[in-house]
């Protein structure tokens with residue numbers, strides 16, 4: 001097992017470059033199944049969720065060539081069995097994207113129930129609703145979703161609520177269906193637009209991605225393409241908050257400022273200076289940081305994937321902040337770990353009340369999931385003293401070389417290897 005050891009209290013200074021977007025790249029990698037020729041993805045983040053998605057494709061028979069650490073060539077023409085291996089599928093939520101892509105190409109998919117961060121119940125009823133609308137049937141066999149369709153016929157899909165994953169899966173299942181599909185009440189995240197742009201560059205006919213109505217005319221053939229993933233808005237936001245929490249001064253490069261608007265607005269609200277340039281933002285703090293109220297929303301609202309990181313910042317802001325995150329059942333499991341560092345937070349269901357404290361103190365903590373792990377890193381960087389973070393495998397799922405990038409900003413963070421006692425558990 002590995003841990004991070006952080007000696008905090010040092011302002012982050014300098015420049016950091018953002019990698020490709022995890023939540024776009026996992027969808028694009030799965031969508032290579034729909035391509036009838038070899039294709040190349042660039043700016044792919046070197047993170048464990050991508051490694052697992054690539055492994056799934058290989059196990060199914062795809063020919064994969066790693067051109068360099070962030071460029072991969074995919075040839076999925078030799079895939080014969082639309083079956084995803086159990087031990088890989090259960091490790092991440094993104095494995096659910098193989099349902100839509102395998103169904104879209106083979107009219108059949110056999111994918112174990114997806115895993116992913118423990119944020120409460122994460123069903124896939126809306127994904128299945130989309131597939132059924134297109135003419136598919138589904139059943140659970142040995143704990144896996146088995147979805148089949150004699151034909152996929154374009155239809156109207158109306159989601160009961162906004163869901164990123166189901167929007168992505170509906171697009172992938174419909175892109176080669178017969179006729180017109182209209183998907184309503186869609187998610188509008190940047191990674192939905194990135195997926196539509198990727199598929200359209202292969203010859204698909206997808207209009208309206210980024211709005212709440214997406215129209216897809218099915219096509220028979222998708223030709224090869226070379227495509228670069230968008231920068232990661234959540235990685236960028238994480239470094240923005242880390243710069244603020246350490247009262248540093250950091251230029252965050254290779255970003256799309258428009259994707260960061262809700263994060264920038266909230267940082268400015270608490271007194272942080274954010275300067276926007278064409279492909280970068282600079283974050284610095286001069287005066288005191290002050291309380292705010294925060295409610296996570298689907299894009300373009302404040303992203304739930306930034307809630308743990310921003311809540312950590314609010315532990316250092318003057319006054320009492322209120323954070324509401326009702327996208328998932330429970331995204332506050334990390335709060336107990338912050339309390340070990342002196343944070344004053346109380347949680348009631350999907351609402352956290354955060355009383356600002358003068359500072360945090362280093363302590364041994366664990367990452368409870370991917371973004372909670374990033375929050376622990378931010379807390380450790382801001383705290384006086386030494387913080388040990390266990391279960392950093394969660395963090396490695398979504399942040400490329402986070403310790404290397406932070407050392408480049410002057411952080412005292414190192415990775416240590418400890419005997420493998422299995423994942424550390426939350427104290428009851």
Ligand code: EPZ
Nearest residue numbers: 023094121122123124125126127163164165166305327328
């Ligand atoms: C994606 O998860 C992201 N994961 C999550 O990021 C992100 O938090 C989430 O979107 C919201 O932006 C990937 O892209 C791989 P949803 P997803 O479907 O697709 C419920 C991270 O940290 N729901 O928008 O699972 C669901 O339980 C990860 O990078 C149903 O009830 O999110 C949740 O409460 C964490 N039925 C809510 O909707 C369904 O069929 C939103 O889920 C689908 C979803």
